[in-house]
Amino acid sequence: MKKYLFILLLLCVFFTNAQTDFEKAARIDLMLRVYTKKNMFCGSVLIAKKGKVLLSKGYGMANNTSALANSPTTKFKLASVSKQFTAMAIMILQEKGKLSTEDKLTKYIADYPNGDKITIHNLLTHTSGIPNVTALPVFDSIKGKPHTLEQIIALTKDKPLEFEPGSKFKYSNSGYILLTYIIEKASGKNYSDYMKENIFDPLGMKNSGLYPPNGILKNSAIGYTETNEGLIQAAYIDMTIPAGAGALYSTVEDLFLWDQALYSEKLVKKETIEKIMTVFLDNYAYGWMVTKYKEHKKFFHGGGIEGFNTVINRFTDDDMCIIILKNVDNYQLFNANKMATAIMFGEKFDLPTEHKMIAVNKSIYKTLVGEYELKPGFILSITTDGINIYSQATGQDKYEIYPEKENFYFLKIVDAQIEFNKDDTGNITSLTLYQGGAKMPARKIK
Incomplete structure (x- = not known):
């Protein structure tokens, strides 16, 4: 208890003085230690600016059974952070004249329905219209079994396009699975070998690669889920x-090597880097999302897969990166990410409010089930299996929500809360989503 109070006192000192970058990183370290102690964070973090590492550290356990602690060299599943590496592999092949981003999908899979309308560019930018394989109803029942690329591709191959290619953005893992297949066809190598020889080895990323099929990987984190x-x-x-x-898997230290390489021509020419980072639709480029944070240009991508959440942020105007890899999938990654970003830009960031779960009659869950429209085309679906209750936003994964009051629930994966609203007759007619300081009403439509 005394140690915890000492950390809070130190945080107060840091809040009240102008800070150097190293002092900001030290403050982030203190905050992460508090998060870890409060069971709100478990993973590894690296922060660097102008080529200097300010913080590189692990928090919590990589493996509870073997008592292996997280460290800067712990290997984590990258989840969708893998996409930027796949995009780079495509652009390396283009520079070598092995393919073009304007190639049609039918060049690589001759009988792919509507493949003559879909380009590699569409696959890179999530504008192909191909349904997302991980959103298929069958996905949960097959995800534990090994598949070939051809078998995974077949799951969506004959399904109708959701829109005309190039006309809309809709995030789809299917596109990047097809890009994996194209890389193998165009290079004549398997994806794992190609990535090793053309990206990881040239950059000295010795602790990165394709996750082995047998699941055995030295010094790797185990993914956990928090339950009651x-x-x-x-x-x-x-x-x-x-x-x-x-x-793919990697470490925070290897991802820093990747960040630094993107300022150079170690892998591809400068103009190719610029093409990779050019937005097409909805702030999405080739494996990167592009936005601004307080007028600071930001390139980033997050990822989530069973037991893991990941994010890499690159603030290129400031030559700064923040890398967070986490191995408890419903601890709040985005609280840690938001906190680290705010502090590095000299802003105050308070410890998040603690939400505590209460016991409720599970029959209440059925009264909350439904579809709630946050805006046209963007729905928050509430479902229950009779034991737990879940929320799922359009195009996103399903996450459990936890009752703090009978009509007020919170998420653990992000700092977000949901309040269910009743009409005069006692029926649930809407909800309010609280996230990022915003209050977002959603009418029940189904």
């Missing part, structure tokens, strides 16, 4: 399924 009874090992997913959409 404590941490349990996360549900199994066979890593042959996500392929280039989410099956």
